[in-house]
Amino acid sequence: MTDTIFDGHDHGRCQGMALDAVDAQCAARGLRLTPVRRDVLEILLKSHRALGAYDLLDELKARGHKAQPPVAYRALDFLLSNGFVHKIEQRNAYVACCQPGKAHAPGFMICRGCDLVAELPSPDPQDSVMVAARQIGFAVERTVVEAEGLCPACKREEEEA
């Protein structure tokens, strides 16, 4: 399975499926995917990158929204708290989830060359943090797992230079 965003994956399809999944989730759980919220999600899905709140704000303006910071942050709050979007802590930036709906603790690989962000399929309870936590009785409620580096393509480019 090498179907990550780093090799040529069918992004149109991936994007459409994610949007559909969110629509389904909202219908099922009585959530309102309003125009602002949907636009923020679409912007993030389209880029497959981590965007800052103020980048989103600019895009919202371009799409004709009145856009003060709270508008972007409120849309993000909604999307984050329902698991449709994740925050990349090391960049204060936001990225669309690849498996929206499925409850999961996310992990990421972030390329410093092209800024693409790949979401890991799932975290492993055998990971050393989790093992250490169990050993000392620390109750983990939220994890931040982010690996920064170079994707295969960007690594090749850097080696050639």
Added chain:
Amino acid sequence: MTDTIFDGHDHGRCQGMALDAVDAQCAARGLRLTPVRRDVLEILLKSHRALGAYDLLDELKARGHKAQPPVAYRALDFLLSNGFVHKIEQRNAYVACCQPGKAHAPGFMICRGCDLVAELPSPDPQDSVMVAARQIGFAVERTVVEAEGLCPACKREEEEA
């Protein structure tokens, strides 16, 4: 081995050892642990918590330094880039390293009750992020691993309430 900061560990000793280790490192590598830098490190070591840059700034003022933001950030730059301090990304805050000198990718457990931060002894190359990265040829250069939750003591307290 339950010698974490969450159970009663000899903090005076732990603090002293860390400071000594940093002194030794600086001597060995020709680094200058100036008064500001040393004070920032001491403040962080003393609290065993993650402090924001502006918290540090206040403490520096209390210790008689002239203190504008760049003063704190420059001291932090020095301490971060030499591995004496780590940044807790999910809080935009900084914590002293427990094994300064030894090169290591850090991981943390952060209690949301008492704010204590425990640094994991070491990360495991078998952790799922690393395995996934190897599989697709992603070259990891930096990892952020942070687990937030409740330490044993704070969990007990919350259950009683």
Added chain:
DNA sequence: CGGCATATGTTACTATATAACATTCTTCGC
């Protein structure tokens, strides 16, 4: 329709971090 809950618009502000340049302190060759 009226009333309640939810979502958005808007202003102003707090918190985090850096750019740029002036000044002082160290080091080291002379």
Added chain:
DNA sequence: GCGAAGAATGTTATATAGTAACATATGCCG
């Protein structure tokens, strides 16, 4: 010791990220 070069600090101003508070609008239900 003296002066130049580099390193560290002082200082002002500004960039970037995030929130509080209150006004207005919109959807939903009886």
